[in-house]
Amino acid sequence: MKIRILIISILAIITASSCASRKKIVYFQDEALEDGQLTTEPLQLTYKPDDILTINVSALDPETVRPFNLPTVSNNTNDLITATSSTQQQTYLVDYNGNIEFPVLGTIKVEGLTRTDLTALLLERIKVMVNDPIINVRLANFTITVIGEVANPGTFTIQDESITLLEALGYANDLTIFGKRKNVLLIREVDGKKKFANIDLTSINTVNSPFYYLQQNDVIYVEPNKAKIRSSTFNQNNGVLISAIGTLATIIAVFLVK
Structure with a gap:
């Protein structure tokens, strides 16, 4: 009887300890x-050195904004089965001084500017040369x-x-x-x-x-949590071993009670 009570108590403790709060x-x-x-x-994010920006300038007449856009880079993939090609717009890296080199306009200080600030700055300078330009700025990284x-x-x-x-x-x-x-x-x-x-x-x-x-x-x-930290100190096979020992102890206890 005492052994049976002991087993029930141990199982109750194990069950209680395994329940997460x-x-x-x-x-x-x-x-x-x-x-x-x-x-x-x-x-609003502000740009800083090492940021990578994509800046696209568009207008009703594409030729008028061509000088303000970096050329696209072609990515070709060739193998025995397929041959694919795609284009990717080049990006602007903000240097350690917080500047980018922009076509036609030259050096532009972008550090500390938000997307709204930079868009407004470029729009103000480009609209002198282009009718109704549209500026699209994005942080790529x-x-x-x-x-x-x-x-x-x-x-x-x-x-x-x-x-x-x-x-x-x-x-x-x-x-x-x-x-x-x-x-x-x-x-x-x-x-x-x-x-x-x-x-x-x-x-x-x-x-x-x-x-x-x-x-x-x-x-x-x-x-x-503490449970994960404690488990990291045990061998991965310890759980199986403990379970097997527990099962064996239960079987022995049942026979002893009989």
């Missing part, structure tokens, strides 16, 4: 925001990095200039069950210095954090 797993546990409104808006306890860690190139923390975690296929929801670390470079912020994904107030909208080259690190 809801407070450690579920996102946004507190009350929803009033009217469901965000109080934080996306920040907007990337974010997600590492740690996520399903698909890596560096991701974003097609737009606005992305939220949750969207970035979506690119990484979400946190694993072992990731700490209450202590997600965001690393951001501001004026050449690293800034750090801890974000609690279990709180709905995260969406109003100044770090909810990401900036270029932000790094998100998801810390592993």
